Amino acid sequence: MNKLLSEMRFTEEHEWVRQEGSTPHVTVGITDYAQDSLGDIVFVELPEVGSQVVEKDSIGAIESVKAVSDVYCPASGTVTEVNTELESTPEVVNTSPLEDGWLFKMELADVSSLDTLLTEKEYKDYLHGLE
């Protein structure tokens, strides 16, 4: 089992959330399934650093060929950093969705909100249900 994956949580909107230790700081990106179903990504719109965000709100967008898909907030909190590299190289989300293609970092308002997200197994089961 991929150790990296097992530490992550997931959403039904195909985002992953990785916690830094047991801190309220998390990194958010989209899953490999998401980048594959989107196709070649040409533009990424991200939230502003410092913005207060609410769980399930649309806070950004990813444009693949001719199609825009919303990015949703996995949990409530404050955006602390965005991946500015994606402005000039959005295709990194395709090539490295779980690492270099991360979208933004945030400080959770409530760390326990992570518990409501899907585990890796639950996410995989969810993907099977979509097929």
Next chain:
Amino acid sequence: MAGSRSITVLNLGKISYRAAWQVQRSLLQAHRNDAKNKKSFLSEQHPGDVLIICEHEPVYTVGIREREYSQDEERLKALGADFVRTDRGGLITFHGPGQLVGYPVINLKNYSLGLRKYVSSLEKVLIKTCEMFGLQGKTTKDTGVWIDERKIAAIGISCKRYITQHGVSLNCNNDLSWFDHVIPCGIKGKGVTSLSQELGRKVSLQETEPLFLNSFCDVFGCTLAADEKLAENILLKADFIS
């Protein structure tokens, strides 16, 4: 499972771009309410997946990469067209009388489609429609549908939690000179065309619509049903927003 899915066709006729967009947003909201088991405000019966077909007054629209067009808005408005910033994919395009516009507001989960496959399905619908006129449409790396090096149809969509908005436009007998003022979809050095121009006769929307709808059924494996009552209901509301 072909044929087990049903899509309601909503023919809005001639309607402003902004009003048609508002209708799409209302339908999206209806999908969401449906997911939460709330009653839709549009009608007692939630319409489910809908395919809007319509025709617009002259309008230039841009996608989310709209900053590339900050200089163009006033120049294009001076031509007598509206200019709208949208949340769809793709770059600048034009809609106007004589062009068939289709906006599927559907739940992609019902079709087990990812976005990329959805876009290629829309391309197939347009190619099939061209085929029915004896024209060989094709796709290129530049998406949209082409007759040789001439673009006949454009695609630009958005997707919010599996529900699609925006869609396709197919040039039937529209005035193509509107495209001279922009670089359609940001693709330089290529022309645009229409069914009428390719066939050397007037091809109307009325002639094209049934062929487009048939192609849509074939590609998406669905049945289509018109809902006059829903169309009336929505057009009444659209009056307030256009």
